[in-house]
Amino acid sequence: MGVLEDLRRVVGEDGARLAESGDRVAEVPPRWVVAPTSTEQVGRVLRIAGEHDLHVVVRGSGTKLHWGAPPSAAELLLDMSRLGGVVEHAAGDLVAIVRAGTPLRDVQAALARSGQRLPLDEMLPGATIGGVVSAGTAGPLRLRFGTPRDQVIGVTMVRADGVTAHSGGKVVKNVAGYDLGRLFAGSYGTLGVLTEVAVKLAPVPEARAFVTRPVRTPAEVRDLTTRIREAKIGPVGMEVECPVPENYRRGGTVLRTAPDPDSMVLLLEGPADGVRERADRAVEALGTDTTVSTRPPTWWGRYPFGPDDVALQVVTPVGQLFGPVYSLRDAAREIPVRIFCSPAAGVLHAGVPGGTDPDRVARIVEAVRTVAISHGGYCQVLAAPPAVRAELDLWGPIDALGLMRAVKHEFDPAGRLAPGRFVGGI
Amino acid sequence: MDVPARLAAVAERLTASLGRSAVISDPAELGTYSCDGLARYAVNPGLVVLPETTEQVVEVVRACREADLPFVARGSGTGLSGGALPRSDGVLVVTSRMRRILEVDLAAECAVVEPGVINLAISREVSPAQYHYAPDPSSQQVCSIGGNVAENSGGAHCLKYGFTAHHVTGLEVVTPDGDVVWLGGGKCRQAPGYDLLGVFIGSEGTLGIATKVVVRLLPTQESVETVLAAFPDMSSAGAAVGAIIGAGITPAAIEMMDALSIEAAEQAVACEYPVGAGAVLIVELDGPAGDVAAELAAVRGHCERAGAFELRQAADDAERAEIWKGRKSAFAAVGRISPDYIVQDGVIPRTALPEVLADIAELSERTGIRVANVFHAGDGNLHPLVLYDESVPGQGDAAEEVSGAILDLCVRHGGSITGEHGVGVDKAKYLPRMFTDADLDTMQLVRCAFDPGHRCNPGKVFPTPRLCGEIPRRGTTPHPAQAAGLAEAF
Numbered sequence A: 001m002g003v004l005e006d007l008r009r010v011v012g013e014d015g016a017r018l019a020e021s022g023d024r025v026a027e028v029p030p031r032w033v034v035a036p037t038s039t040e041q042v043g044r045v046l047r048i049a050g051e052h053d054l055h056v057v058v059r060g061s062g063t064k065l066h067w068g069a070p071p072s073a074a075e076l077l078l079d080m081s082r083l084g085g086v087v088e089h090a091a092g093d094l095v096a097i098v099r100a101g102t103p104l105r106d107v108q109a110a111l112a113r114s115g116q117r118l119p120l121d122e123m124l125p126g127a128t129i130g131g132v133v134s135a136g137t138a139g140p141l142r143l144r145f146g147t148p149r150d151q152v153i154g155v156t157m158v159r160a161d162g163v164t165a166h167s168g169g170k171v172v173k174n175v176a177g178y179d180l181g182r183l184f185a186g187s188y189g190t191l192g193v194l195t196e197v198a199v200k201l202a203p204v205p206e207a208r209a210f211v212t213r214p215v216r217t218p219a220e221v222r223d224l225t226t227r228i229r230e231a232k233i234g235p236v237g238m239e240v241e242c243p244v245p246e247n248y249r250r251g252g253t254v255l256r257t258a259p260d261p262d263s264m265v266l267l268l269e270g271p272a273d274g275v276r277e278r279a280d281r282a283v284e285a286l287g288t289d290t291t292v293s294t295r296p297p298t299w300w301g302r303y304p305f306g307p308d309d310v311a312l313q314v315v316t317p318v319g320q321l322f323g324p325v326y327s328l329r330d331a332a333r334e335i336p337v338r339i340f341c342s343p344a345a346g347v348l349h350a351g352v353p354g355g356t357d358p359d360r361v362a363r364i365v366e367a368v369r370t371v372a373i374s375h376g377g378y379c380q381v382l383a384a385p386p387a388v389r390a391e392l393d394l395w396g397p398i399d400a401l402g403l404m405r406a407v408k409h410e411f412d413p414a415g416r417l418a419p420g421r422f423v424g425g426i
Numbered sequence B: 001m002d003v004p005a006r007l008a009a010v011a012e013r014l015t016a017s018l019g020r021s022a023v024i025s026d027p028a029e030l031g032t033y034s035c036d037g038l039a040r041y042a043v044n045p046g047l048v049v050l051p052e053t054t055e056q057v058v059e060v061v062r063a064c065r066e067a068d069l070p071f072v073a074r075g076s077g078t079g080l081s082g083g084a085l086p087r088s089d090g091v092l093v094v095t096s097r098m099r100r101i102l103e104v105d106l107a108a109e110c111a112v113v114e115p116g117v118i119n120l121a122i123s124r125e126v127s128p129a130q131y132h133y134a135p136d137p138s139s140q141q142v143c144s145i146g147g148n149v150a151e152n153s154g155g156a157h158c159l160k161y162g163f164t165a166h167h168v169t170g171l172e173v174v175t176p177d178g179d180v181v182w183l184g185g186g187k188c189r190q191a192p193g194y195d196l197l198g199v200f201i202g203s204e205g206t207l208g209i210a211t212k213v214v215v216r217l218l219p220t221q222e223s224v225e226t227v228l229a230a231f232p233d234m235s236s237a238g239a240a241v242g243a244i245i246g247a248g249i250t251p252a253a254i255e256m257m258d259a260l261s262i263e264a265a266e267q268a269v270a271c272e273y274p275v276g277a278g279a280v281l282i283v284e285l286d287g288p289a290g291d292v293a294a295e296l297a298a299v300r301g302h303c304e305r306a307g308a309f310e311l312r313q314a315a316d317d318a319e320r321a322e323i324w325k326g327r328k329s330a331f332a333a334v335g336r337i338s339p340d341y342i343v344q345d346g347v348i349p350r351t352a353l354p355e356v357l358a359d360i361a362e363l364s365e366r367t368g369i370r371v372a373n374v375f376h377a378g379d380g381n382l383h384p385l386v387l388y389d390e391s392v393p394g395q396g397d398a399a400e401e402v403s404g405a406i407l408d409l410c411v412r413h414g415g416s417i418t419g420e421h422g423v424g425v426d427k428a429k430y431l432p433r434m435f436t437d438a439d440l441d442t443m444q445l446v447r448c449a450f451d452p453g454h455r456c457n458p459g460k461v462f463p464t465p466r467l468c469g470e471i472p473r474r475g476t477t478p479h480p481a482q483a484a485g486l487a488e489a490f
Ligand SMILES: Cc1cc2nc3c(=O)[nH]c(=O)nc-3n(C[C@H](O)[C@H](O)[C@H](O)COP(=O)(O)OP(=O)(O)OC[C@H]3O[C@@H](n4cnc5c(N)ncnc54)[C@H](O)[C@@H]3O)c2cc1C
Pocket: A057, A058, A059, A060, A061, A062, A063, A064, A065, A067, A068, A080, A100, A101, A122, A123, A124, A125, A126, A127, A128, A129, A130, A131, A132, A133, A134, A135, A137, A188, A189, A190, A192, A193, A194, A195, A302, A303, A305, A306, A307, A311, A381, A382, A383, A418
């Protein structure tokens, strides 16, 4: 029997088709696309993939499948777009169960009706909950709420062999059995297919304020971070935009129009009176150039890179980010590298223009990675154009790689799920 | 070689490499380590070793591997699910000599500690600098960080601050094969690759021995307010909790006690909770002063509207301790009103509280077994204390039954059989009530990756061990160990 016929018997005529050019995963063209509508169908699809010896890549909203390493094979694209919807929203328990293909935006809209939210930023418009969890991406709110692994309290997944399994549950406090939700968060779809995710929720705060202060040097950022901590202002997010030189333009768009200094922005949330009082205190602690607004700057909750750029992520212990920022600037020199950092969480994202000479990019990465590692941190290339990617070690040294390989081998012994996409060739 | 001979050979090897004082093989001394906080299960370990360094732990684990003997890690032995129950045919690795705080890095807001360090010792160390370690199990004066990591321990304040998993960023681990690896980001909050740290935390000592732990330190909050609210009955107290959470307030803690547990606490520590209370709530708020003031006013209002007849607000730390005294002593206090008791630990969706309480009351009435209720009310974590008298024939069994039936209630309401005490040996048999065979099999894939030889705390958590590298048969008959009942599995 042909693959397409087999798939259609499970998901119906319109649920499976031949792949088109737009379905490419990085540069790899799949042959078939299948869009199941239930966990049970995902299981049957993966069994069919096993019978036909197909490699499978999962697509959430599909907008950013180019990151990580390209899979070494991807005959079957598993499209989650028909596996969406909020299964349950227990508002009184601050918990929701959501199908993996649900866009984060739809989840937030549903929760907002009860004055609640999933405290994760939508870094990429359209991203699905399965994609966000699998990529482990987080934005400014990570300072207070952590990354997706901290919000997930239960998962339903389908293993490479088609077996469906759960871990966790729908209560926030639960230590029964191993927590596979944390293992799957950030696993880039290499261990199994998430079909449902249970998450803990937070109330939408009564008031929010964005406090902005110009900053001139990374060392100043470090000092201010300490001052803010001591002033007990309690921001839920703290971000610094380190803009590119004024004259930098690309494709007719000005990437930055702000005045010369970088800006540091704090997000305060809470009861209206408390937020107002803390914003006043922030102004006092940070000085007269500080301004307060109820709206975020345009770059808030975005990445400093576009789809064609080289995307870097640097992580260091809190207080050590300034080293990598200096080294990035030094190594980049005339190249306009855009940097956003979260100094209180020790995370930095940077975008190097995609057209930059691959050798040059490799040297920048090398320089920053060396500094990051010397501070006990990491420098990871999240995404890069193919020509650049070929020149790079995307991840740098990884601890416990042997155990990671062993885990992958147990979950997916045939290497069927997104082979080659993850650290160490996993 | 048979087991005793292998144990003797390992004892000799470790005495030579670790020194005489680090190895205990005298039967009388071994008895000290026969059980953890759940004394119902007791076995004398085959051998006890007390390593002082990571290298020594490696040496012990390698010796076990080479002799093909199982080993069990033990911190302070306060676990309440038999997780640190030793093996008569194996080695108990006790971390009580690994108690150094290796580094406090305030700039990076973290500390690096050895696994035997007592939970409270960290906060003590950093409190002069206005920092603390957030997870605060009631046992924090004695339990170890290594045990906390293994159990993913929580505390009264985890409603707002989360569990151990949210406060540990790196672990040095000796794997069951005797290799030393770092899991997680060290002092960084995240790291590339699979989140093996995340799955190790809460794995109850079955994936290796943690030898260094990097913990996050949080700055102390500007303001803390604690209120004790007395209600005529549990349902009005429950309504107050619902109203507070529903209003979008996240207190640091909300604890609830019923009349029976109040009575016990009164007898034990004279906590002087309001007379005639059918239930009390302790609500603690912390954060920036302005926010706390606003939330405090709201909380008081919600309590009054729900029927609170008395509200006490702590004016200072001494009064705060006074309010907490009754709650913190609750487990031990029931000893005053009952000769024997079982501390149960289950979780329900918070909104199911009224129904579950009614069901527990009904259960209690039907069986004649009294149940005192103490809850982490904010997150639905119940600690029913099942009271009985061992000297009355049949009461022990009846209490066991009631205790198990409460777990069934939790599962039926979509909750969990354990919120913080873990599965250990005690609840392995209940795990299948929450999870399918496929679920448990999938969890054990992780186990097989870390410990294919099944030497690290075997027999805990999972009722049926997975044969690593094999495809499990479907719909199989129970494993012999399970059929025999778990205690006999050792
Ligand atoms: C390098 C990089 C670049 C990014 N670029 C941008 C950017 O320019 N702008 C921006 O706003 N955001 C960006 N993001 C954020 C990120 O793309 C989104 O947060 C989110 O991951 C995308 O969701 P998606 O539904 O489109 O997932 P996809 O892109 O479709 O998939 C993400 C990953 O998760 C896997 N996956 C998806 N669903 C499942 C599932 N159900 N089960 C198992 N695995 C699954 C996929 O196989 C893939 O590995 C970027 C992230 C990274 C790491």
